[in-house]
Amino acid sequence: MARVKKKRLLLRREWCKGCNICVAFCPTHVLGLDEENRIQILDESRCIECYLCEWRCPDFAIELVDLASEEADGAKEGAA
Amino acid sequence: MNEKVRFLQGNEACVEGALYAGLRFFAGYPITPSTELAEGLARRLPPIAGRFIQMEDEIGSLCAVLGASLTGLKAMTATSGPGFSLMQEAIGYGVMAEIPCVIVNVQRGGPSTGQPTHVSQGDVQQARWGTHGDHAIVAFTASNVKDVFRMTVEAFNVSESFRTPVILLLDEVVGHMRERLRIPEEGELPVVERLLTQVPQTVDFHPYLPREDGRLPMAHFGGHHRHNVTGLAHNIWGFPADDPASVDRLMHHLVGKIDNRAMEFAHWVDHQADDAEILLISYGASARSALDVVRRFRERGDRVGLLELQTLWPFPAALVRERCAQARRVAVVEMNMGQICREVQRVAQDPDRVYLVNQVDGRLVGPDTINQALRMIQGRGF
Amino acid sequence: MATLDYVRRRFLPHIWCPGCGHGTLMATLVRAIEELAIPKDQIVMASGIGCSSRIVGYLDLHTLHTLHGRALAFATGVKMAKPDLHVIVPMGDGDALAIGGNHFIHACAxxxxxxxIIMNNQTYGMTGGQVSPMTGHGERATTMPYGNLGQALDVVAVARAAGATYVARSTVYHAPQLKKLLMKAIQHRGFSVVEVLTQCPTYYGRLNQRGDAVEMMTWFKEHAVPVGSDARKDDPARFEVGEFVNVERPEYCASYDEIVTRLKPREDEHA
Structure with a gap:
């Protein structure tokens, strides 16, 4: 059954410390670390929106954003 | 009979003074000879919806007082030597985070457990320097029940005005002796209320930015101005800051707000000190004996006077220097090994003319002891 | 995210080491507060000293960063003075149970x-990996270089014995469960204790060859069993997570207020 995507991943690279927790515990291997040892998305299409990356991240560096509400807000997110 | 005239212990007068000043929170731990303060307030606070709590130790007591003060209540604790030692770290926290509170130390003999039921004035320098780090402190004392009441009110007033812990150094004799006290009517003595910020909710509030008059308006926990309180060096928002400029500003502010007001905080009583050839300087219970000696000598026509200090810290250096300059000999009467004497010697133009008259055996230094000492001082060329 | 509304974002990234579990606890705690919809002005968060205590600086609440071990004593004063406020006290294991142990048992009682909230990383992180009350027997610390002579304190047992009326344990691996337990603890009327196992890969992990943050969290995953599970018999390293105590007893401030009400002079007495 085709899944309708309701969320997208928002990364705050500048807050990421490269601990690898989100990468290791992602059940569908969506995430990886880049050459600077910071969070990057490998394949967002595999994301099952389980939130475990966001919940376990010690650094507020990763978040699932609601696409519907983001459209309504006009996509204004970003680290202050 | 006026119902406001009472026959009270010094410790009980301190309770009355604190309530007069608006005390609404007390936390403490039992210790001789201060326990009457806790017992009195355990009875008196609940009926006026004030808060009393006996904590698990003196450390917790002062910490609870500091926490309560941050919500807006006038707060106090009371203890004696060993408990005062345990409170030292939290006194420094109160100084650093600029939290109003009053700490009563009814002094007993030390060091260590010392003489729990006997009098001493051995914590004078500890009140000044007990907590670590450079800082300034305010400490008052009193020699009679009426002044205990008055100086308790003053302790709250200074504490609230300048967001600082104020120490009230009583002693076992003053704490436990009974005298007549007429409790002043409301409005008779000034009572300073806490200065609250008028900054609107939407405007950035700086809890650690002093006004031009040196006072820092507060915002209470539970209000709209959420801010941080820390014992770390901090900036004007209360957030940790270790840049040299912030730390330098903070250090000079903390010391300056007290030490630059030394004469504003100075309370004293001149007992025929103006024309004294021998000037006694004393405070607390020992000032009572010193006063008796002054009367005896004056009856014989000897020009002996007493400068009774009620403010010990910041040390009223200008006052003491001036009084010492007028006298030929100065004798500091106290129940320790010379804790105020060294201050007098520090500020007097001629330290060699400043003598220590002391007694440290747990008994009140009596008129006879002082009398005898003065005879010896006179023998040296008075 | 709405969660960041509770965060003083200008101070991020925080000072904790890469992989430190304290950040996960902070985020989970914020989610719990957010879901309970408690206004920020109604929360005082008091902490002590150590890595754990730095949590308060990052949260947009009334925050009180106190002395080592004394957070509960300050918090007691705040709560007694203003019982309507929610007072949350995150502490490290050394902070709460070594230097602050006296305040802890009396707050329970x-x-x-x-x-x-006891952020248990089994070591003193801020000072560099010394032995803590939660370090296990034989484990290494810079002040137990030949292995810990003592035993880890069972804080759940201590809290229960001392009279805490809500006691729970979880880990930062179990963030969803942890959030629920934190919510229940905050809502509980009485003294509540949540022990949170959180990894310190920098000191405890390195000194005890526990691997990196991921390996330490995996260990939490593999050794945590539900409260009452028989699985602990097979492996003594396993530990229970969940709710241990949830009972009602008179709350201190409420009892105090009853006295205040009883003593209040009645209007007719002045007639």
Whole structure:
């Protein structure tokens, strides 16, 4: 059954410390670390929106954003 | 009979003074000879919806007082030597985070457990320097029940005005002796209320930015101005800051707000000190004996006077220097090994003319002891 | 995210080491507060000293960063003075149970309505990996270089024995469960204790060859069993997570207020 995507991943690279927790515990291997040892998305299409990356991240560096509400807000997110 | 005239212990007068000043929170731990303060307030606070709590130790007591003060209540604790030692770290926290509170130390003999039921004035320098780090402190004392009441009110007033812990150094004799006290009517003595910020909710509030008059308006926990309180060096928002400029500003502010007001905080009583050839300087219970000696000598026509200090810290250096300059000999009467004497010697133009008259055996230094000492001082060329 | 509304974002990234579990606890705690919809002005968060205590600086609440071990004593004063406020007290294991142990057991016994969160990383992180009350027997610390002579304190047992009326344990691996337990603890009327196992890969992990943050969290995953599970018999390293105590007893401030009400002079007495 085709899944309708309701969320997208928002990364705050500048807050990421490269601990690898989100990468290791992602059940569908969506995430990886880049050459600077910071969070990057490998394949967002595999994301099952389980939130475990966001919940376990010690650094507020990763978040699932609601696409519907983001459209309504006009996509204004970003680290202050 | 006026119902406001009472026959009270010094410790009980301190309770009355604190309530007069608006005390609404007390936390403490039992210790001789201060326990009457806790017992009195355990009875008196609940009926006026004030808060009393006996904590698990003196450390917790002062910490609870500091926490309560941050919500807006006038707060106090009371203890004696060993408990005062345990409170030292939290006194420094109160100084650093600029939290109003009053700490009563009814002094007993030390060091260590010392003489729990006997009098001493051995914590004078500890009140000044007990907590670590450079800082300034305010400490008052009193020699009679009426002044205990008055100086308790003053302790709250200074504490609230300048967001600082104020120490009230009583002693076992003053704490436990009974005298007549007429409790002043409301409005008779000034009572300073806490200065609250008028900054609107939407405007950035700086809890650690002093006004031009040196006072820092507060915002209470539970209000709209959420801010941080820390014992770390901090900036004007209360957030940790270790840049040299912030730390330098903070250090000079903390010391300056007290030490630059030394004469504003100075309370004293001149007992025929103006024309004294021998000037006694004393405070607390020992000032009572010193006063008796002054009367005896004056009856014989000897020009002996007493400068009774009620403010010990910041040390009223200008006052003491001036009084010492007028006298030929100065004798500091106290129940320790010379804790105020060294201050007098520090500020007097001629330290060699400043003598220590002391007694440290747990008994009140009596008129006879002082009398005898003065005879010896006179023998040296008075 | 709405969660960041509770965060003083200008101070991020925080000072904790890469992989430190304290950040996960902070985020989970914020989610719990957010889901309970408690206004920020109604929360005082008091902490002590150590890595754990730095949590308060990052949260947009009334925050009180106190002395080592004394957070509960400050918090007791705050709560007694203003019982309507929610007072949450995150502490490290050394902070809460070594230097602050006296305050801890007496706060339990009073059943004063505070929420104590013990961020248990089994070491003193800020000072560089010394032995803590939660370091296990034989484990290494810079001040137990030949292995810990003592035993880890069972804080759940201590809290229960001392009279805490809500006691729970979880880990930062179990963030969803942890959030629910924190919510219940905050809502509980009385003294609540939540022990949270959180990894310190920098000191405890390195000194004890526990691997990196991921390996330490995996260990939490593999050794945590539900409260009451028989699985602990097979492996003594396993530990229970969940709710251990949830009972009602008179709360300290409420009892005090009853006295205040009883003593209040009645209007007709002045007639």
């Amino acid at each position: 009073r059943n004063i309505d505070l929420t104590a």
